[in-house]
Amino acid sequence: MANRLTKIYTRTGDKGTTSLANGSKVNKYHPRIEALGDTDELNCLLGVLIAELTAQEPLRKLLLQCQNDLFDLGGELAVADPGYTVITNDVITQMEREIDSLNSQLPPLKEFILPGGNRAAALCHQARSVCRRAERRIVELAHQETVNQLSATYLNRFSDLLFVAARVFARQNGGEEVLWQPRKPDNQSS
Incomplete structure (x- = not known):
């Protein structure tokens, strides 16, 4: 593979x-750079979460794939060509299958839960929050320019995956x- 960067600083953005x-x-x-930045921040936070996991953690492989998907999504935003799409319905359908599989192993949710439980669960909740922001940025961008609408859908599903993963992590050990x-x-009596 050829070198992608030969010089780290170019001074062109000064x-x-x-x-x-x-x-x-x-x-x-x-707005496109804002969406890119939030997607990058989400990917970085996902990297912190993955670094907390052991190589044997079943969710590690799935989260690594999501990290690659986020890089692809960022690539779509950076190319800024409506014909260039990597995030497809198939990618989203696969994520929905993963969500359903994980959620089927959990008890029904009867109460609101707070971010926390353990470090991995808390990081999932933080990533979920950043994911929602990235989704809002892409929706905002889509009102001004043409973007792959499935990018926002992907982030919406990914935030759901992170919520379910947080529930799984909180219950470990x-x-x-x-x-x-x-x-x-x-104004209400006890």
């Missing part, structure tokens, strides 16, 4: 613009999910 993969320049605050304990409003 004036507040950046280049897309198609060669066009946009402001660093452009005899652990429990952290249930929300709402306060009663002042």
Whole structure:
């Protein structure tokens, strides 16, 4: 494989613009760059989560595939060509199968749960929150420019996967999910 980067800094972005993969320049605050940045942040956070897992952890392989999918999704955003798509219905259908499989092993959810339980579960919840933000950014971008609509769908499903994975992680090694304990409003009697 040829070297992709021969020089790390180029100084071309010092004036507040950046280049897309198609060669066009946009402001660093452009909605496409915001969507790219949030997708990258999600991928980085997923890397932290994966680093917490042992090589034998069953969810590790799935999360590594999702990390690659996120890189592909970022590539779609960077290319900025409506004809260039990597995220397809097949990718989403496979993720839905994974969600259903994981969820079938869990008890029905009867209460709201709080982020936490253990480090892996908490990181899943944090990643889920960042994933929702990335999804909102892509939806916002789609109102201004043509993007692969399945990118937003993928992120929507991925946030669901992260929620279910958080539930799985929280229950490992005899652990429990952290249930929300709402306060009663002042105007209600005990």
